Amino acid sequence: MALHWDDFRLVKAIAERGGLTLAAEALAINHSTAFRRLAAIEASLDARLFERHRSGYVPTAAGEAMVRAAARMETDVATFSREIAGRAQAPAGELRVTAAASFLSSVMMPLLGRFCDRYPQIRLDVVVSEEALNLSRRDADVALRATDGPPPTLVGRRLADIAWAIYGRADASREIEGRDWVAPSEGVGGGRHFRFVQARAGKDRVRLQLNTVLGLAEAVESGIGIAPLPCMQGDATPALARLAPPEPELASTLWLLTHPDLRHAPRVRAFMDFMAEEIAPMRPLFAGARPIT
Structure with a gap:
């Protein structure tokens, strides 16, 4: 046969x-x-x-x-x-986008709503993943990634600097020493958030680990412990307060990436232009441009 x-x-x-x-x-x-x-x-x-x-x-x-x-x-x-x-000539068809769950829930969904209104002929397929999907294999057409070093095989745009700081409940002590912690697990963000918490808290003080950034703010708000959070997320949660200035060692960059073969596809170009336009006014929020209260 x-x-x-x-x-x-x-x-x-x-x-x-x-x-x-x-x-x-x-x-x-x-x-x-x-x-x-x-x-x-x-x-x-x-x-x-x-x-x-x-x-x-x-x-x-x-x-x-x-x-x-x-x-x-x-x-x-x-x-x-x-x-x-x-080779497609019009911004139409299916567009597969990947992003982390925390970014999708806290920032991206309203933007996707406005994008759908502007481009009704584009059908979005959003893949929620903490892992970097393979754009060369068409696991996704466009990726929103927090990274300091985008793969050299991809092209894209640097959208914003992402600041992280330590947050706790606003109605609790502002002290950091001796507190219990919540931490992203070692597999998140290359493990640097995990190592940051381990260096300050020690193993016995980490009360909860999550394999995603999503849920960290809720865990802090629930009183389980203090935690490093993206400033945009922590500052947007009224029940939380910054306990220290942003931590330089946790800072990263938000990139919008695609494969070189797709960068001129109308639907990809439309999405990348739209997201860059929408996120530009939000850059100070991503960068943590807000004083500690």
């Missing part, structure tokens, strides 16, 4: 996930279908693609070669998709 793109996708998914069950879930097919298709592919090639172990499926030399071919094909498909998307 002739091999098809879906055959390569199946073999790659099995290799990446170590077995049929997770691969089938990723491809939205059932386990028995994945089993039959793998058997048919191996029969067609007259080669065993995986060694079946109790711990999972391990690719043979033939399987590894097919996985490499699948990766090249996936790259070619993504490149073709970007090239076609970049």
